[in-house]
Amino acid sequence: MQTYPIFRDRIALAILSFLFIPFTLLAQSDVLVERNVTLMGSQFQITIVAKDSSTANQHIDLTIAEIERIENLISEWRPYTQVSEVNRNAGIKPVKVDKELFDLTHRALEYSKISNGAFDISTAAMDKVWKFDGSMTEKPSEEIIQKSIEKVGYExxxxxxxxxxxxxxxxxxxxxxxSIGKGYAADKGRELMQTLGIKSGIVNASGDIATWGKQPNGKPWRIGINNPFSKKSIAKILKLKNSAVATSGSYEKYVEIDGKRYAHIINPKTGYPSTGLTSVTIYGPSAEFANALSTSIMVLGEKEGKKLAKKYPKYNFLFITDKGKIIKK
Incomplete structure (x- = not known):
């Protein structure tokens, strides 16, 4: 069986795990149960390996509850969350928040610093002046672009x-x-399952994937990185145990103006879309950090992105440029 969950921008990653495992083998050992569910406005796929399907489904329920708890803490769309309260009081007063949200925000500011502002959670206030629905035929004026980022700045x-x-x-x-909420949710879902004694599984948060343990046949989980320039080919197959992977890209959400490709990921400092890279995949211990790196590198571009990625030896990368060149570490 080969499954292809829905991912951010519908590119880059495909779970290739559990290929051609006969049912008799499952019956003699653990069972694998998958469930697709909409959470945080996106498609999640939760996979649990347990001694029986009832146990697996109970733990999938607990994982879903944990992700819903996180959404009720960090969503800027739900008016009752602490993030919404912070936003309502912008320029007015500080807002007391739970330590969990404070720590997540603190880490986000660290990601901004290490990327020299390429990553910035305050882009939530950016005016949407670039259109990626096929309607845009020319760039916005410089004045409009600069105005769009007036309220952006992690500082x-x-x-x-x-x-x-x-x-x-x-x-x-x-x-x-x-930018990092789904990666954080994937990490926390994995952490909860490991705490409860579930030895193996995957939390796929719409393309931000946290894995642990092995398949029931004892082999690592297999995650395929798709090549957006060739629908029939896979750029690399990752064999993961206790690891995570995230991809940022512009395969379907971009605009071409005067022969130049502009991605939907906007540089917070300039207001211009990123160029040069079509997709960036990062894999290593944390889905949250992998996502922060992949987003930053899409903005930084190939040269500066490689410099940033190489500062973190526990993480590997695969870049695909706008011209289809594949760069791996």
Whole structure:
């Protein structure tokens, strides 16, 4: 059986695990149960290996509950969340938040610093002046582009660790965790399952994937990185045990103007879409950090992106350029 869950931008990753394993083998050992569910506005696929299907399904339920808990903490779309409260009070006052949200925000600011601002959770306030629905035929004016990022800037996110508060210094600022929230949810789902004694599984948060343990046949999980320039080929097959993988890309969401390809991932500092790379896959211990790196590198481009990635030896990368060149570590 070969499954292809829905991923961010519908590119890059395909779970190739559990290929041609006879049912008799499953019956003699553990069972694998998969469930697809909509969470955080996206498709998730949760896979649990357990001694029986009832146990597996019970733990899938617990994983879903954990992800829903996280969404109720970090969503900027639900008005009752702490993130929404922080956004409503931008330019007005600091807002006290749970330690979990404070720590996630603190890490997000660290990602901004290491990427020299290529990663920025305050892009939630960016005006959507670039259109990727086929309607755009020319670039917005420089004035419009600069105005679109007026309320963006991680430097204006003020944290107070003593009071556990977040303050957005500019009126109209917003923060959002669309860039790392699903990776964080995948990591937390895996962490919960490991704590509860589930020895193997996958939390696939719409392309941000956290794995642990092995398939029932004892082999590693197999994750295929698709080549967006060749639908019939896979750029690389990852064999993962306790690991994570995330991909950022522009295979289906981009615009071409005057022969140049502009991705839907916007540079927070300039307001211009990223160019040069069609997809960036990062794999290593954490889905959250892998996602932060992949997003940053799409903005930084090949040369600066490689410099950043190489600072973290526990993580590997695969870049595919706009011209189809594959670069691996």
């Amino acid at each position: 204006h996110i003020i944290l107070d660790s003593v009071q556990s508060t977040i303050f957005l210094a500019k009126e109209g600022m917003k923060i959002g965790f669309g």
